[in-house]
Amino acid sequence: MSNENFVVIYVGAGEINFGSPEGPWNHSLRLEKSYGSRLVALGIIDPDVARSKAQIALKVAAGIEGYSETASWPTVEAAAEKVGTNKVSLIIVGAPPHFRGGTTSKTNLDLRLLTAFPQTKNWLIEKPISAVELSDIAGQETVLNAYQECGTPVGVGYMLRALKAVRVIQEIIREKALVVMGTQARYYMAYEFARKPAWWNKQASCGPIVEQATHLISLSLFFGGKPILPSVRTHTVEHTDAPGKLSKLGFDEATIPPECRIPRYTSSIWTYEKGAVGSLVHVVGLHGNTYDTEFEVLCDGYTFKLVDMYSSAPRLFTRRPEMGAEVELTIFKDDDPFQTQIDALIAGKPYCSYEDALETYALTWAIRNAGEKERA
Ligand SMILES: NC(=O)c1ccc[n+]([C@@H]2O[C@H](COP(=O)([O-])OP(=O)(O)OC[C@H]3O[C@@H](n4cnc5c(N)ncnc54)[C@H](O)[C@@H]3O)[C@@H](O)[C@H]2O)c1
Numbered sequence: 539m540s541n542e543n544f545v546v547i548y549v550g551a552g553e554i555n556f557g558s559p560e561g562p563w564n565h566s567l568r569l570e571k572s573y574g575s576r577l578v579a580l581g582i583i584d585p586d587v588a589r590s591k592a593q594i595a596l597k598v599a600a601g602i603e604g605y606s607e608t609a610s611w612p613t614v615e616a617a618a619e620k621v622g623t624n625k626v627s628l629i630i631v632g633a634p635p636h637f638r639g640g641t642t643s644k645t646n647l648d649l650r651l652l653t654a655f656p657q658t659k660n661w662l663i664e665k666p667i668s669a670v671e672l673s674d675i676a677g678q679e680t681v682l683n684a685y686q687e688c689g690t691p692v693g694v695g696y697m698l699r700a701l702k703a704v705r706v707i708q709e710i711i712r713e714k715a716l717v718v719m720g721t722q723a724r725y726y727m728a729y730e731f732a733r734k735p736a737w738w739n740k741q742a743s744c745g746p747i748v749e750q751a752t753h754l755i756s757l758s759l760f761f762g763g764k765p766i767l768p769s770v771r772t773h774t775v776e777h778t779d780a781p782g783k784l785s786k787l788g789f790d791e792a793t794i795p796p797e798c799r800i801p802r803y804t805s806s807i808w809t810y811e812k813g814a815v816g817s818l819v820h821v822v823g824l825h826g827n828t829y830d831t832e833f834e835v836l837c838d839g840y841t842f843k844l845v846d847m848y849s850s851a852p853r854l855f856t857r858r859p860e861m862g863a864e865v866e867l868t869i870f871k872d873d874d875p876f877q878t879q880i881d882a883l884i885a886g887k888p889y890c891s892y893e894d895a896l897e898t899y900a901l902t903w904a905i906r907n908a909g910e911k912e913r914a
Pocket residue numbers: 549550551552553554555563583584585586589632633634635637647664665666695696697
């Protein structure tokens with residue numbers, strides 16, 4: 539193993555980089571595990587300097603190596619002035635998508651980072667890669683080209699692709715020379731404690747498919763390949779429909795203009811270029827705080843059903859031709875896809891390229907738009 543320092547810049551002092559009580563995401567923790575005393579956290583870029591400073595103080599107070607000299611910079615340019623051409627092993631772009639993925643002065647964060655730090659050896663960008671609809675004016679393709687031209691590994695944080703169970707499915711498909719016939723994804727969200735008004739406003743957050751089901755769409759494309767966007771058909775249950783009334787809302791939805799409110803139930807279907815069919819059901823409907831997600835890949839003679847994807851012990855149910863109706867269960871204890879995702883990126887083999895992420899983004903918008911068109 540190399541003795542060289544591993545030098546990281548975090549963009550965003552928020553939950554994806556530094557953790558939250560609600561979920562397993564926390565990129566800094568994974569880097570600390572991988573690099574220990576070799577880790578040098580050069581700085582955090584975030585306009586909320588007080589938040590960056592508080593995150594650094596927490597690391598120092600906990601005695602974590604690598605944060606004794608960490609800087610807090612309010613802008614990319616302020617950071618560039620200090621860092622100059624010094625070594626940067628990794629930049630993690632964990633700012634909200636509203637500031638990234640485009641060419642406008644509001645959305646050009648990626649382009650400014652690429653210009654300021656051309657020496658960067660690896661990039662990890664968070665999902666979704668943008669927060670405005672795809673267009674030449676918005677400039678998502680320009681950002682894709684810029685990342686492709688930078689010549690170093692670029693990965694996007696669709697960590698479910700890094701699950702061990704996903705490797706197992708891939709391996710069986712390869713070994714048996716199977717052809718994927720269909721993918722089925724379902725994401726049932728527990729809404730009772732989701733109280734951030736922006737999340738319930740599709741004008742502000744792009745809605746639950748672009749924002750949340752995006753992880754399962756990324757997984758769908760991982761197995762199905764390129765989707766045919768004009769094939770997408772979507773039906774929704776909206777807040778105005780009788781079945782769309784929610785009895786456990788934890789905030790006052792009257793604060794959201796009616797035309798901006800999110801669908802409660804989204805059912806979508808599309809075809810892939812290679813001939814398979816994909817589908818997604820997303821529901822804002824469970825009570826309590828435990829979500830229910832499932833992803834299935836179907837091939838001739840085989841079904842693969844992945845459940846508990848967001849837990850530390852995902853389960854895979856496999857049915858094979860020789861097993862009749864019996865299903866084999868494999869539990870993947872202590873799986874940490876966030877760790878695997880970063881390790882794979884640094885090894886030069888990201889599970890999700892920026893191009894893949896852009897494809898996912900395009901399909902999530904196509905699903906949302908098809909639902910709105912159907913209603914109109
Ligand atoms: N892969 C996952 O499972 C996962 C989990 C959580 C969040 N995310 C993604 O990570 C991203 C950030 O989410 P979060 O939960 O950390 O949000 P957050 O609100 O906790 O933190 C975002 C931080 O970015 C800062 N910021 C705003 N504009 C900035 C700019 N121009 N430059 C630098 N920093 C800026 C904000 O001040 C804030 O401190 C989102 O895209 C989100 O979808 C992914």
